Amino acid sequence: xxxxxxxxxxxxxxxxxxxxxxxxxxxxxxxxxxxxxxxxxxxxxxxxxxxxxxxxxxxxxxxxxxxxxxxxxxxxxxxxxxxxxxxxxxxxxxxxxxxxxxxxxxxxxxxxxxxxxxxxxxxxxxxxxxxxxxxxxxxxxxxxxxxxxxxxxxxxxxxxxxxxxxxxxxxxxxxxxxxxxxxxxxxxxxxxxxxxxxxxxxxxxxxxxxxxxxxxxxxxxxxxxxxxxxxxxxxxxxxxxxxxxxxxxxxxxxxxxxxxxxxxxxxxxxxxxxxxxxxxxxx
Amino acid sequence: xxxxxxxxxxxxxxxxxxxxxxxxxxxxxxxxxxxxxxxxxxxxxxxxxxxxxxxxxxxxxxxxxxxxxxxxxxxxxxxxxxxxxxxxxxxxxxxxxxxxxxxxxxxxxxxxxxxxxxxxxxxxxxxxxxxxxxxxxxxxxxxxxxxxxxxxxxxxxxxxxxxxxxxxxxxxxxxxxxxxxxxxxxxxxxxxxxxxxxxxxxxxxxxxxxxxxxxxxxxxxxxxxxxxxxxxxxxxxxxxxxxxxxxxxxxxxxxxxxxxxxxxxxxxxxxxxxxxxxxxxxxxxxxxxxxxxxxxxxxxxxxxxxxxxxxxxxxxx
Numbered sequence: 001x002x003x004x005x006x007x008x009x010x011x012x013x014x015x016x017x018x019x020x021x022x023x024x025x026x027x028x029x030x031x032x033x034x035x036x037x038x039x040x041x042x043x044x045x046x047x048x049x050x051x052x053x054x055x056x057x058x059x060x061x062x063x064x065x066x067x068x069x070x071x072x073x074x075x076x077x078x079x080x081x082x083x084x085x086x087x088x089x090x091x092x093x094x095x096x097x098x099x100x101x102x103x104x105x106x107x108x109x110x111x112x113x114x115x116x117x118x119x120x121x122x123x124x125x126x127x128x129x130x131x132x133x134x135x136x137x138x139x140x141x142x143x144x145x146x147x148x149x150x151x152x153x154x155x156x157x158x159x160x161x162x163x164x165x166x167x168x169x170x171x172x173x174x175x176x177x178x179x180x181x182x183x184x185x186x187x188x189x190x191x192x193x194x195x196x197x198x199x200x201x202x203x204x205x206x207x208x209x210x211x212x213x214x215x216x217x218x219x220x221x222x223x224x225x226x227x228x229x230x231x232x233x234x235x236x237x238x239x240x241x242x243x244x245x246x247x248x249x250x251x252x253x254x255x256x257x258x259x260x261x262x263x264x265x266x267x268x269x270x271x272x273x274x275x276x277x278x279x280x281x282x283x
Numbered sequence: 284x285x286x287x288x289x290x291x292x293x294x295x296x297x298x299x300x301x302x303x304x305x306x307x308x309x310x311x312x313x314x315x316x317x318x319x320x321x322x323x324x325x326x327x328x329x330x331x332x333x334x335x336x337x338x339x340x341x342x343x344x345x346x347x348x349x350x351x352x353x354x355x356x357x358x359x360x361x362x363x364x365x366x367x368x369x370x371x372x373x374x375x376x377x378x379x380x381x382x383x384x385x386x387x388x389x390x391x392x393x394x395x396x397x398x399x400x401x402x403x404x405x406x407x408x409x410x411x412x413x414x415x416x417x418x419x420x421x422x423x424x425x426x427x428x429x430x431x432x433x434x435x436x437x438x439x440x441x442x443x444x445x446x447x448x449x450x451x452x453x454x455x456x457x458x459x460x461x462x463x464x465x466x467x468x469x470x471x472x473x474x475x476x477x478x479x480x481x482x483x484x485x486x487x488x489x490x491x492x493x494x495x496x497x498x499x500x501x502x503x504x505x506x507x508x509x510x511x512x513x514x515x516x517x518x519x520x521x522x523x524x525x526x527x528x529x530x531x532x533x534x535x536x537x538x539x540x541x542x543x544x545x546x547x548x549x550x551x552x553x554x555x556x557x558x559x560x561x562x563x564x565x566x567x568x569x570x571x572x573x574x575x576x577x578x579x580x581x582x583x584x585x586x587x588x589x590x591x592x593x594x595x596x597x598x599x600x
Contacts, residue, residue, distance in 0.1 A: 117324060
């Protein structure tokens with residue numbers, strides 16, 4: 001297309017203007033959060049916008065560790081994170097490998113079941129599972145949250161890894177088999193190392209899911225503060241209208257909870273973006 | 284592959300090893316590989332799903348008692364007497380009708396802008412995606428501050444433009460708009476899906492339009508949008524399914540009663556309240572079966588049309 005160079009510059013500037021304006025709107029809540037987390041208690045309810053607080057109350061970030069059981073919350077959350085990431089990295093790729101590469105009787109049927117569970121909304125399992133775990137005395141323990149995860153109870157991850165395994169040329173596996181490798185050896189030494197991008201994507205999803213999860217910790221761990229995760233701890237701080245003094249504490253907590261997500265995003269961005277664009281899974 | 288098997292088997296006969304034993308039994312080793320997942324399928328999918336269906340026909344409440352079979356009573360009550368049910372359906376539909384199309388429109392527009400050859404595109408993409416990685420509870424807490432009536436930034440801005448402050452979270456008519464505003468903040472995932480779709484459109488098609496003298500509008504209308512319909516459709520269905528199950532945002536930003544006049548009481552909240560606050564687990568199970576059926580209809584529509592938008596390179600199944 002033949003274009004007047006001036007109109008091109010004009011168009012580019014307009015584009016940058018719109019993009020920057022949008023970016024400002026998107027980033028503003030986060031800037032405000034960081035700013036509020038650094039305010040002293042008397043400043044948070046002032047009716048002025050003060051993005052760079054004076055004084056900067058860095059002590060909010062140390063006080064929160066003495067006023068809130070942050071380490072306890074973090075430890076509890078990490079238990080769930082480890083269980084989720086383990087599930088995404090061991091049982092899920094195992095099942096995925098069988099679905100992609102090992103012919104066995106009824107494979108199509110099992111794969112059909114797997115796909116069917118992808119469509120099953122969690123709400124139809126919520127109540128009977130709670131009753132079941134309640135009867136065996138596991139409510140107020142981490143087991144109802146750990147057990148499904150360490151067994152690889154996630155059809156999305158299995159499906160995603162299977163698609164990746166199917167794309168690996170069969171000759172690679174056969175070469176290893178000729179060398180006498182077992183199926184387990186083929187999986188562990190050939191399939192897994194090649195599949196780092198997809199494994200990175202599912203472990204990021206698993207980490208993110210466990211870090212953000214709210215409903216399951218709420219029903220299984222909610223009644224004992226000793227067992228609370230970061231999500232539950234932050235929710236308990238929420239200020240209703242009229243109880244706004246803890247706003248800076250809430251924002252400090254939010255920033256602390258966001259930091260691991262940011263670190264993960266920084267290092268795993270390419271895998272995360274690729275994974276999201278393949279599956280449509282919302283983080 | 285057949286050659287490989289013969290090779291390995293002949294080698295196995297010469298020198299028996301454990302690995303050859305595994306190899307010859309490839310058909311059952313498959314079961315070993317899927318065993319952990321299959322156990323989780325039985326324990327956490329099949330059994331609860333069946334039990335939930337059964338519970339929905341009982342008046343089970345709590346404790347180690349045998350549930351009483353009451354037939355269709357729960358379902359009859361839901362559709363004839365339960366005003367909170369119809370309220371929750373209305374609230375959920377209101378939320379869905381605004382948040383899903385608006386979210387799609389914004390995500391699509393930003394993806395279009397980012398798909399031009401702009402310098403600094405990765406930076407913009409990161410900034411637009413960032414809100415999507417904020418933990419849901421943190422996002423709701425942040426918005427409870429932003430939307431606060433007295434000192435919230437959004438009201439400060441309204442007042443700076445000479446407008447009246449809005450009581451976002453304490454007026455029934457503003458609760459759903461508040462939830463919708465918050466949902467719009469996290470369009471990053473949809474945007475990334477759109478971007479991936481846009482980048483897979485062959486450039487030659489655009490060149491063809493340019494040769495025919497078409498402008499930007501023609502490119503969008505005749506190439507981009509038709510080729511993006513599958514992606515738009517995919518995002519639409521995912522968005523609809525997600526908005527039927529919205530829970531955490533409402534629980535944290537409003538409360539489990541849905542705020543004044545239950546204006547924020549969504550479908551999932553009604554299920555949660557019946558199951559875990561009113562201890563009407565049988566009734567809550569019936570509600571969840573209804574939600575399941577609604578979601579199922581949308582999922583089936585998506586699957587029926589999936590051949591239009593799913594393509595996996597090298598997949599022959």
